[in-house]
Amino acid sequence: xxxxxxxxxxxxxxxxxxxxxxxxxxxxxxxxxxxxxxxxxxxxxxxxxxxxxxxxxxxxxxxxxxxxxxxxxxxxxxxxxxxxxxx
Amino acid sequence: xxxxxxxxxxxxxxxxxxxxxxxxxxxxxxxxxxxxxxxxxxxxxxxxxxxxxxxxxxxxxxxxxxxxxxxxxxxxxxxxxxxxxxxxxxxxxxxxxxxxxxxxxxxxxxxxxxxxxxxxxxxxxxxxxxxxxxxxxxxxxxxxxxxxxxxxxxxxxxxxxxxxxxxxxxxxxxxxxxxxxxxxxxxxxxxxxxxxxxxxxxxxxxxxxxxxxxxxxxxxxxxxxxxxxxxxxxxxxxxxxxxxxxxxxxxxxxxxxxxxxxxxxxxxxxxxxxxxxxxxxxxxxxxxxxxxxxxxxxxxxxxxxxxxxxxxxxxxxxxxxxxxxxxxxxxxx
Numbered sequence: 487x488x489x490x491x492x493x494x495x496x497x498x499x500x501x502x503x504x505x506x507x508x509x510x511x512x513x514x515x516x517x518x519x520x521x522x523x524x525x526x527x528x529x530x531x532x533x534x535x536x537x538x539x540x541x542x543x544x545x546x547x548x549x550x551x552x553x554x555x556x557x558x559x560x561x562x563x564x565x566x567x568x569x570x571x572x573x
Numbered sequence: 574x575x576x577x578x579x580x581x582x583x584x585x586x587x588x589x590x591x592x593x594x595x596x597x598x599x600x601x602x603x604x605x606x607x608x609x610x611x612x613x614x615x616x617x618x619x620x621x622x623x624x625x626x627x628x629x630x631x632x633x634x635x636x637x638x639x640x641x642x643x644x645x646x647x648x649x650x651x652x653x654x655x656x657x658x659x660x661x662x663x664x665x666x667x668x669x670x671x672x673x674x675x676x677x678x679x680x681x682x683x684x685x686x687x688x689x690x691x692x693x694x695x696x697x698x699x700x701x702x703x704x705x706x707x708x709x710x711x712x713x714x715x716x717x718x719x720x721x722x723x724x725x726x727x728x729x730x731x732x733x734x735x736x737x738x739x740x741x742x743x744x745x746x747x748x749x750x751x752x753x754x755x756x757x758x759x760x761x762x763x764x765x766x767x768x769x770x771x772x773x774x775x776x777x778x779x780x781x782x783x784x785x786x787x788x789x790x791x792x793x794x795x796x797x798x799x800x801x802x803x804x805x806x807x808x809x810x811x812x813x814x815x816x817x818x819x820x821x822x823x824x825x826x827x828x829x830x831x832x833x834x835x836x837x838x839x840x841x842x843x844x845x846x847x848x849x850x851x852x853x854x855x856x857x858x859x860x861x862x863x864x865x866x867x868x869x870x871x872x873x874x875x876x877x878x879x880x881x882x883x884x885x886x887x888x889x890x891x892x893x894x895x896x897x898x899x900x901x902x903x904x905x906x
Contacts, residue, residue, distance in 0.1 A: 493765065539874075542784045 501561060507550050508558055521547070680731035680794060682721040690726055691733060695805050696835065698842040703727070705849055727846070731794060734801020738767060741804045741811075748815050767804075770890050774800045777886060781878050785871070799846060803891055806835030810891075836891050844883040 510516060521544050668674075694701055704727055722730035742763045749755050775796055814828030 493769070496769070539784050546783070 682723050683730050683732045684723045695802050704845045729795050729798035737804035803839045806839045840883045
């Protein structure tokens, strides 16, 4: 069963992943590889492409970053204290 | 109609400071006919410790002879009762904000024949012909609402998934106990594991829907219900493999065959059911605003997503749920 399953490990992994998403730099990294959050081009005739998977992923990453930066500070502090206390 | 047995208070010559013996703590509220008359010196001696507790917590205490005559005790009891009522109202209000009860009631509106047919359908879905949920156009001009599970075999319900979930926990714990690997935490661990599986699955589904811009018209409870149906297959696998292997775990020929069969049945069932949820092809009553024509590549992508979800994701989760903890090895001397 899942008696051997490590829930603490799952939580750790998810926190690490969210941290990784949060510290991606917008202009140094994401714009370089074309995943930047492009502002809408007024000269563009049609609707900006917001339906493709890539656009959605970019949007998701940007929203995770703006949303989770502050709570992550608290969560990381809590995990650090927890790890310090329990070794 | 009066309960006659409250006159057997301990005799008068017990000291007034003895701790109260809990005599049949009944849950009947204190609306009884007046208590049998008790001799006075007992009453004053007895009223004292009772009064302390009555005013303190206001919890239900069987009325002795002299209890209700004490005005302080009565007041304490009233306070307690109003506190309990206020607490209940508060809980109801907050609960109604998160989970609306009428919606839940729709999901539990099942009948016996529905349950039996649905379980048969989950385990043997290949012959079933119309898979779409039946709707009835409601009278107030809005979109039609779906028929409750009692009248529509294709409608998802929450009764079967909840029961299957609990049965899965009990069966896997029982099997672990038969093998000698039982520990009391196993119940909680299994429950948490199953919760995590359902949660991760719903998360993956929602993520996929967002990435593929599938507008999800069906509710969250529908998805939870659909992901709860796989517990039926897992239970069948566990029971059959336990019976046949006699404690040898879920491996072996029979175990894997049953597992493969239930997995395929569950995947087919999900494929057909979720087709109407995830691939809205030409829904005549979609929202008038964002009616973007679904490009062909998107449709194939969505179909691929549905396939991947139904087969591979379910395979992973069903396998994960069928794993068993190996007990202490029996050494044959």
